[in-house]
Every structure is written in structure tokens, then in C-alpha cells.
Amino acid sequence: MPNYTALKTSVDGFEVVRLTDASHNTEVAMIPSIGNIANEMKVNGHNVLWWPHRSLQEFKAKPSFAGIPFLAPWANRLDQDAFYANGQKYILNPALGNFRRDPNGSPIHGLLSYTGYWQVASLTADEREAAVVSRLEFWKHPDLMAQFPFAHTLEMKYRLSGGILEVQLTIENHSEAPMPLSIGFHPYYQLTDATRDQWRVHLAAADHYELSDKLIPTGAKKAVEFPDPVSLSAHQLDDVFGGVSHGDEFWVEGAQQRLSIRYGEKYRVAVVYAPPGKDFICFEPMTGITDAFNLAHAGLYSDLQSVPAGGEWEESFWIRPSGF
Numbered sequence: 001m002p003n004y005t006a007l008k009t010s011v012d013g014f015e016v017v018r019l020t021d022a023s024h025n026t027e028v029a030m031i032p033s034i035g036n037i038a039n040e041m042k043v044n045g046h047n048v049l050w051w052p053h054r055s056l057q058e059f060k061a062k063p064s065f066a067g068i069p070f071l072a073p074w075a076n077r078l079d080q081d082a083f084y085a086n087g088q089k090y091i092l093n094p095a096l097g098n099f100r101r102d103p104n105g106s107p108i109h110g111l112l113s114y115t116g117y118w119q120v121a122s123l124t125a126d127e128r129e130a131a132v133v134s135r136l137e138f139w140k141h142p143d144l145m146a147q148f149p150f151a152h153t154l155e156m157k158y159r160l161s162g163g164i165l166e167v168q169l170t171i172e173n174h175s176e177a178p179m180p181l182s183i184g185f186h187p188y189y190q191l192t193d194a195t196r197d198q199w200r201v202h203l204a205a206a207d208h209y210e211l212s213d214k215l216i217p218t219g220a221k222k223a224v225e226f227p228d229p230v231s232l233s234a235h236q237l238d239d240v241f242g243g244v245s246h247g248d249e250f251w252v253e254g255a256q257q258r259l260s261i262r263y264g265e266k267y268r269v270a271v272v273y274a275p276p277g278k279d280f281i282c283f284e285p286m287t288g289i290t291d292a293f294n295l296a297h298a299g300l301y302s303d304l305q306s307v308p309a310g311g312e313w314e315e316s317f318w319i320r321p322s323g324f
Helices: 056-061 292-297
Strands: 004-011 014-021 026-031 037-043 082-085 088-091 119-125 130-137 152-161 164-173 179-181 200-202 205-211 217-223 237-244 250-253 258-263 269-274 282-286 305-307 312-322
Touching: 004 119, 004 130, 014 056, 014 119, 014 130, 014 152, 026 152, 037 164, 037 312, 082 292, 164 179, 164 305, 179 292, 258 282, 305 312
Parallel strands: none
Antiparallel strands: 004 014, 014 026, 026 037, 082 088, 119 130, 130 152, 152 164, 164 312, 179 305, 200 250, 205 217, 205 237, 237 269, 250 258, 258 312, 269 282
């Protein structure tokens, strides 16, 4: 039997792709037609991704964040129903009904979290890895272009190798102007050998951004002052961190289990979310801080990335379980 396999299956009437690494007893499952979300990474039977939904039908009927959602064309919040790009203001159209708001009314998490526009482009397995590549041709969809008028294509690759899951994103900008980047992922992780209040967390970042009462960065930042490791019994986290150390890893550990998350160099910001009373933690790889488009235009943020006209951007993050 081959060590690595990559198969399409059907669960609750939905197409699901499963990647397996037999030597590490690891299996990853993702749902192309619901946001291309990965909802399982099982290691020796333990799902390291938090997934509270009883069925995919339940999830589709009433979607909520879990697994590994993708956030684009803006991650986290905007401070208004508009964003600036290349010095020009673009107005969002709420009547299209394709973006959500947070409890303060701010547009949040972009347009693609639960979209059905992803298509599987390839499914491969060899002696080194199992992988699936999905594509979303943003430019083909008028409802998306009406909100974010930059023609582009997204390609997402889940690669399972050596018990480690890599999530790679490639963006092709077909526009004749630079495409600003404020995108990211919102992975939900869990441990099963200790309660949430026993978890310890390492923050691989140097800077801590000040937030307004609407959780929008003010532009001010200071050095990270949390203890290392952070005990979740004493701290709740919903914070934006910069100065990410790409030679280090974010991690959460319980009694024996540990999840280590490494960011590629173009993910320069981490949002870390671990609310009290919830058995998950999110280490969110981001290209920029919350509201990066508008803060950059206001001169309060200098690290906004972009994809050149006709160019390409690519980056990955890696999930490494141990002790399961």
C-alpha cells in the first residue's frame, strides 16, 4: 500500500478531498464547495482542527467559523463600508449581501469564507506527499468584482508530507494596477489531552498593536509584554501582533500534545484569538494588520503588501502536530 494517498469522496452529499500520510497516521479533509475549508487534520484519531459541526449539511445550512477558513479580499475588519487602494476610494455595496458584519457593524472577513466558487484543479500523491490544488477565478464573478474590482486568480494548495500540513496560497494579479493585499487565514486549533485553561502558548512575535474599542488598530504598537509561555488560565487573547519571527514557531501545548505553526516570510502579522470558555485557539497568518488598506492610506501603516500588475504572490504556513 502507498504511504501517501489523495482521494475524492462524498460526505453528506458534498465532495470532500482526503489526503493521508499512513506512516504518521495523519489524515486531512477539505471541502472545496464550502470555502475550500479544511475541517479535519486527524493525527492518531485526534482532530487538531476545532470542528463543532455534527454534519456538513448542518454546516452549510448555518455556517460559522471553524477548521481553516480563508479571509479575502480583506482579512478581519474594515473601519467603514469602503477601502482605499492605490490612492482611490472604493465603496462596498451592502445590497449585494455577500459580506458580513461584526457586532459593531464593521465589514469583516471579506467575501470568500463559505463560497462555492472554488474548483479542484489537481489531486496528486507520490512517495513524497499527498496534495490537492484548488483554484478560484475571482475575475469571472461579477458579485465579487463589484466589491473588489481587481481581476485576479487564487490558487490554494494543501500539501501533507512527513506529518506536516502546508497551506500554500498563490495569487495572480491580472489587473493593470497593483493589487493591495490584506488577506489571511483563520485556523481554529484544539488539543485533546488537557483543558483549555491548562494550555500554554508561545507567541513568535515582537510587536503588539494597540486596538480601538472596535478592535481596529490605531497604528500605535509596543513590544510584546505577555509572559512566555502565556497561560490561558490567566489570559484571554484577541490581539494583533507584528514583528513575526520567521525562524520561530507559534505553539500551543497541553499535557503532551503540541501544535506548532510556522509562518512564511510574507505573513508578517499574526492575530491570536483564544476567548475564555472556548476550547480552541487561533493563530491567524496575515499579510498585514486589520484594516491595512485604510490605515496605509491614512499614513498609519507602512507595511502594506501588493501584487504587481500582471504579477504573482505566493506564501505558505505550516502546521506541525506532536505528542498526539
